[in-house]
Amino acid sequence: MSFHEPSLWDKAKMGLIMGGSVGACLGCLIGFYSTMKFGPGPRGYLGTIGQYALGSGASFGFFMMIGSCIRTDEDLSLSAEDRSALKAQMHRYRWTGSTATYATPTAFYLAKAAKREAAEN
Incomplete structure (x- = not known):
């Protein structure tokens, strides 16, 4: 059985659904608070609460969709050597709790991988 990572469209839909549901609950x-404090207005209780829920759900869902698309980046292919060096640094940081133990910053390895990828293309 092989596992395939979800596509960008799948992640965008997931962000929209999650953000929409959280935003609708918050709305x-x-x-409900607004109708209890200021009254229902001309739409009535259900119309006013529904308007808040739809507005909040749509806006929060949109921003969650954009955020999930931004976080879906192409993985820069690091070499095995760079990957093992990064893992060693993360392991060292986890046990010492200090950034002073880093021999080489992580950005160095990412820049190195980007240069290697640019040279290949």
């Missing part, structure tokens, strides 16, 4: 809470 319901805010709408």
Whole structure:
């Protein structure tokens, strides 16, 4: 059985659904508070709370969708040597709790991988 990573579209849909549901729940809470404090207005209770829920869900879902797309980056192919050096540095940092033990910053390895990838293309 092989595992395939979700595509960018799948991650965007997942961000939209998660953000929309969280935003709708938050909008319901805010709408309920608003109708209790200021009254329902001309739309009534359900219309006012629904308007808050839809507005909040749509905006939060949109931003979560954009955020999930931004976080889906192409993996810069690091060599085995660079990957093992990064793992060793992370292991050292985990046990010492200090950044002073880093021999080489992580950005060095990422820049090195980007240069290697640019040279290959």
